[in-house]
Amino acid sequence: MANRLTTQDASFYFLEASSTPMHLGSLAVFRTPRNGFSYESLLSLVEQRLVLVPRYRQKVRELAFGLARPVWVDDSDFDITYHIRRSALPKPGSDEQLHDLVARLTSRPLDRTRPLWEMYLVEGLSKNRFAIFTKSHSALVDGEKSLEIGQVILDASKSPPAMAEELWMPAREPKESALVFDAITELIASPSEGLEVLRGAAKGAAGIAGGALGAAGKVLSAVRTAAQVAPASPLNAPISRNRRFAVAKTELADYRKIHTRFECSINDVVLAVVTGALRNWLLSRGEPVTASSTVRAMVPMSVYVSDQRAGYDEYTDRITGDHETGAEQDTDGSQASEVSSFLIDLPVGELNAVVRLSHIAHATEAHAKQSPGVTAHTLMRISGFAPASLHAMGARAGSRLSQRLFNLIITNAPGPQFPLYVGGARMLEMFPVSPLFENQALSIGLTSYDGFVCFGLNADRGAMPDVDVITALLFEALEELVDASNDSRV
Known part of the structure; x- marks a missing residue:
């Protein structure tokens, strides 16, 4: 039987347009170790770990006449050097030059005739650093199974764990006649789905994608x-x-302080900081801001948990094959964090930062009572709390709603609060690059890692030439809340 794309995989695949490439990205910056870090080292490491993500050796094959959703097939001409590329900034490369490079790479669509991912080793950064930028199509990464x-390629220690050698041989690509036969068999077995497929075929790829957008995810709660x-x-x-x-890199300790002082969640603080930055950005543009003004955000929300090493070590055991995970249950008795998705009206019209935080805390509390969520321990078992995989969940949650219902997506994915390494090189920071949807000029992703909260803002070049203003205002909004938490009169 063909390995068919899920309905939501297919929706991302078909909805991609020239103005909305549907890949998500991740920018990680590393300190170069004493013995250096080479392109060949990265090639070798990724080649060893590809066994853990088998879909990264597969490409998408569409069916004739749109009889069914496309299928994943092994790429018989898989060439890892095509997917892992080398780039360099003129020494000493600045962070601004790095971000400009990431913007250009994000603008380019992936090659649909090959597996839908690319990785770039960026050399020449100042202060003895290098960067790795990865981008993967949203159809490829679901944050759960793939x-x-x-x-x-990230490890919790400088010494990478030993991996069993693997000799990969691509499976023979199925013939068109076999794929058509499988599709017809599935149509007969599921008449209702078959009717939708035939309707989509009549409308073209857009019709198939439109029908797929209603698919419910297995991990994120209902919106x-x-x-x-x-x-x-x-x-x-x-x-x-x-x-x-x-990008903006802020101290996690500041969010913890505000969270303790005002008895709210760290996610509430994050949303309040974003709200304050958006308020001042609107004012800087001369936009009318009244007391009732709001910005509606789609928030696939991940609650930060303080002790994640046990779960990450369990995930590392899965990498090395030392441990098999069982049923997904919380057995340690710790307080469970949750991941959920909802729409929230950010009160950008409110002048007082503490009142803004209060409004947001009440809104998220009301949502939490209605939505069961998924425990942080469960997510750790699924993905090791990998931020990029959790941001993929966020993009999928956003795709299930009409973009007319919200102004932007804000994804918050927790990362480990201890150092991670790639081939012995310590990761200093990680910034997500979330995709943009049609007519949405900005997406905000953030990741907590090793004592910091790292914001990545992906914006349209024409509609948001002042995106750097928002990053500067994030610091101001955070400082305003820190000052309020220090004020005993508040």
């Missing part, structure tokens, strides 16, 4: 939608394929 390639469309905002405008990328 993980992101950048995750499986609480609103009856009305999102408020008008400069965040929603026609976009091109060209991107800008900006």
